[in-house]
Amino acid sequence: MNTSSGRREMTEQKSIWVFIEHTDDHIADVSLELTGKARELGDHLGYEVVGLLCGHNADALAQDVIHHGADRVLLADHPELALYRTLPYARVAIAEARRRQPEIFLVGGTPNGRDFAPRVASALRCGLTADCTDLQIGDYYVKKEDKTYKDLLYQIRPAFGGNLIATIVNPRTRPQMATVREGVMRRPAADASRTGVVEKVTPAFEPGDFALEVLSHQVRKSTIKLKDAPVIVAGGAGVDGPEEFALLRDLANLLGGEVGASRAAVDAGYIDRAHQVGQTGTTVRPRLYIAAGISGAIQHRAGMDQSSKIIAINTDPNAPMFQIAHYRIVGDVGEVLPMIIKTLRERSLGESDAAERTVDQGDAE
Amino acid sequence: MTEARPIHSVVLVKQVPDTHNLTGEVMTKDGTMNRGALPAIFNPEDLNALEMALEIKGRHGGTVTVITMGPPKAANILRESLFRGADKVVLLTDRKFAGADTLATSYALQLAVQKLDHFDLVLAGRQAIDGDTAQVGPQTAEKLGIPQITYAEQIIDIADGKITAQRALDSGSEIVRCTLPCLLTVVGSANTPRPASVRRQMARKLSAAPGEYAAIRKEWPEFETDEALEAYLTEHDLKIPVWTADDIGATEGSIGLAGSPTQVHKINFVVLESTESKTISPTPEAIAAMVAELVHEYIVG
Numbered sequence: 001m002n003t004s005s006g007r008r009e010m011t012e013q014k015s016i017w018v019f020i021e022h023t024d025d026h027i028a029d030v031s032l033e034l035t036g037k038a039r040e041l042g043d044h045l046g047y048e049v050v051g052l053l054c055g056h057n058a059d060a061l062a063q064d065v066i067h068h069g070a071d072r073v074l075l076a077d078h079p080e081l082a083l084y085r086t087l088p089y090a091r092v093a094i095a096e097a098r099r100r101q102p103e104i105f106l107v108g109g110t111p112n113g114r115d116f117a118p119r120v121a122s123a124l125r126c127g128l129t130a131d132c133t134d135l136q137i138g139d140y141y142v143k144k145e146d147k148t149y150k151d152l153l154y155q156i157r158p159a160f161g162g163n164l165i166a167t168i169v170n171p172r173t174r175p176q177m178a179t180v181r182e183g184v185m186r187r188p189a190a191d192a193s194r195t196g197v198v199e200k201v202t203p204a205f206e207p208g209d210f211a212l213e214v215l216s217h218q219v220r221k222s223t224i225k226l227k228d229a230p231v232i233v234a235g236g237a238g239v240d241g242p243e244e245f246a247l248l249r250d251l252a253n254l255l256g257g258e259v260g261a262s263r264a265a266v267d268a269g270y271i272d273r274a275h276q277v278g279q280t281g282t283t284v285r286p287r288l289y290i291a292a293g294i295s296g297a298i299q300h301r302a303g304m305d306q307s308s309k310i311i312a313i314n315t316d317p318n319a320p321m322f323q324i325a326h327y328r329i330v331g332d333v334g335e336v337l338p339m340i341i342k343t344l345r346e347r348s349l350g351e352s353d354a355a356e357r358t359v360d361q362g363d364a365e
Numbered sequence: 366m367t368e369a370r371p372i373h374s375v376v377l378v379k380q381v382p383d384t385h386n387l388t389g390e391v392m393t394k395d396g397t398m399n400r401g402a403l404p405a406i407f408n409p410e411d412l413n414a415l416e417m418a419l420e421i422k423g424r425h426g427g428t429v430t431v432i433t434m435g436p437p438k439a440a441n442i443l444r445e446s447l448f449r450g451a452d453k454v455v456l457l458t459d460r461k462f463a464g465a466d467t468l469a470t471s472y473a474l475q476l477a478v479q480k481l482d483h484f485d486l487v488l489a490g491r492q493a494i495d496g497d498t499a500q501v502g503p504q505t506a507e508k509l510g511i512p513q514i515t516y517a518e519q520i521i522d523i524a525d526g527k528i529t530a531q532r533a534l535d536s537g538s539e540i541v542r543c544t545l546p547c548l549l550t551v552v553g554s555a556n557t558p559r560p561a562s563v564r565r566q567m568a569r570k571l572s573a574a575p576g577e578y579a580a581i582r583k584e585w586p587e588f589e590t591d592e593a594l595e596a597y598l599t600e601h602d603l604k605i606p607v608w609t610a611d612d613i614g615a616t617e618g619s620i621g622l623a624g625s626p627t628q629v630h631k632i633n634f635v636v637l638e639s640t641e642s643k644t645i646s647p648t649p650e651a652i653a654a655m656v657a658e659l660v661h662e663y664i665v666g
Contacts, residue, residue: 086503086512086513086515087512090507110535111515111516111534111535111536114499114500114515115503115513115515115516117500118467118498118499118500118501118502118503118504118507119503119504119506119507119513121468121500121504122468122471122503122504122505122507122508123507125468125626126468126626127466127468127625127626127627127628128467128468128500128627129627130496130497130498130499130500131497131498138630140628140630154630155627159632164632164633164634165632165633166629166631166632166633167629167630167631167632167633168627168628168629168630169627169628169630170626170627170628171628172626173626208510208512211512211543211544211547212512212514212541212542212543212544212547213541213542213543214539214540214541215529215540215541215542216539216540217537217538217539217540218537218538218539219536219537220536220537220538231665255665274535279497280497287664288659288664288665308664309659309662309664311655322642325642326641326642326643327642327643327645327655328642328643328644328645329644329645329646329647329652330644330647331646331647332647335647336647336652339647339648339649339652339653340652340656342649343649343652343653343656344656344665347656347660
């Protein structure tokens with residue numbers, strides 16, 4: 001099953017691949033973000049940027065991928081590929097990767113991407129790193145072999161536990177595979193004048209590829225728009241119970257923002273997992289991020305440290321969140337949040353500057 | 366219609382460091398984990414996978430076999446599986462497995478599953494809390510050459526050699542039908558794992574792998590030799606079988622550190638510092654001044 005039956009193209013051109021996900025004739029944001037990142041890495045290394053696109057009647061999507069930075073799109077266009085299914089999609093990717101030997105293969109860390117990538121990596125017997133928060137190029141020296149591997153993909157991710165960032169490399173296997181969550185990389189602007197090659201590839205399915213059929217698919221329209229929220233008020237383990245957590249909602253409403261949460265708050269049942277910010281949740285970069293009672297494990301910080309302004313509220317003055325905060329408030333969430341809410345309410349009511357008025361009152365006493 | 370024939374399930378479980386209770390030095394120099402420094406627990410979603418298998422057994426009959434790969438003390442979660450209702454457990458342990466990444470792990474698990482007589486379903490938790498990769502399930506399915514249903518939340522039906530299940534996705538849900546055998550990864554919202562049964566706990570508390578005999582004999586001095594204990598355990602079907610790399614016929618270059626394509630280049634302890642930061646007292650005046658500043662900078666308002 002793992003024997004290489006594909007003919008290897010005798011080409012000198014090395015390539016970086018991006019798995020292009022799409023639904024309803026719309027390419028997933030993360031796929032375009034990764035196309036932009038691949039473009040950046042490709043320019044640095046002199047590699048071709050290739051989008052792997054499985055679908056049906058997907059020519060327009062292929063052009064969109066090129067407009068976002070790809071040199072080439074491998075388009076497997078087939079009725080059986082209209083919707084994502086593990087085995088037919090993996091069949092195409094495995095066959096083409098064996099034939100063309102990409103150096104790097106990037107996949108979005110979406111439910112489908114995380115279903116697809118390990119299946120493909122297992123067949124190709126290559127390394128795969130999940131949920132990278134950064135990708136760089138660099139060398140890797142192996143002492144035992146006294147050998148330096150040049151231009152490897154540094155797959156950078158928060159590791160285990162909370163205070164570590166691990167840089168993972170795959171020196172000997174190809175492609176170097178990594179998944180990256182939506183929002184981690186910046187999405188490039190489309191350039192309609194960009195041109196590239198759309199190369200049709202013919203899937204060679206096997207009967208077993210259709211072992212699974214999708215009987216129904218229900219899309220729950222999410223009302224939570226964490227990724228695009230200008231302000232996020234997020235709570236963690238330092239929030240004392242669901243009632244105190246309701247203060248976050250009040251503040252978020254006042255600021256026209258959304259409520260976020262750390263994993264601890266989600267695990268405690270204060271709020272639905274859809275609100276989770278961080279490496280395994282949503283990556284956000286709002287104008288203002290208020291971290292209420294969030295200690296700031298690296299997995300959480302990785303998902304919000306690009307925020308323009310960060311206010312951290314915590315009773316523990318040593319909470320790691322304070323290290324990246326612009327405003328540090330050592331205090332109890334249950335006391336501080338009502339103060340912020342009160343100030344904002346007064347500002348919206350009064351004509352004069354509420355802050356000045358408060359200070360004036362303070363002086364008068 | 367319900368499948369008349371019994372369903373034999375294999376559940377892949379992992380003992381993980383409790384990442385909610387971090388203490389001490391947990392990373393070693395080569396970038397792998399020093400698991401000894403942390404309390405070890407049953408990976409939460411693997412308990413959901415076990416529960417799903419036990420429910421299937423309750424409905425269709427059949428057996429539930431639990432396999433774990435890990436250090437000798439991973440026998441603890443196998444005992445816990447027996448207390449909760451597993452029929453059979455296997456401890457896959459060998460120094461040669463040490464340092465395995467997800468690919469090398471899936472290879473060993475593939476061989477272990479194939480060593481069993483027969484299976485209809487392989488179940489595993491969606492992901493383990495120590496790495497959150499969610500990779501081992503699909504990687505193992507590929508190596509076994511069987512289809513996968515990831516993020517399984519509910520079994521709707523097993524009939525005519527096919528399983529119908531609901532998948533939980535970020536964007537909604539999906540109902541799929543798949544031929545058996547297949548592999549399921551199970552999400553935490555699937556069920557509430559049953560507690561250990563007191564009756565089973567009483568009956569199985571002596572269950573042990575050979576590596577644990579010394580400790581058990583200390584507690585139960587009536588077993589004067591390992592042989593005597595082994596004879597007792599074997600007679601009462603309490604011996605936890607241990608499979609080594611040789612037992613499953615693993616190729617040395619494909620397991621452990623040697624079989625792992627991913628390598629840790631470096632580990633950085635992160636020191637994050639914001640460029641400009643202010644300490645605000647938790648007083649109404651200071652908070653109001655901060656809000657005024659944010660309004661002034663057009664951050665809020």
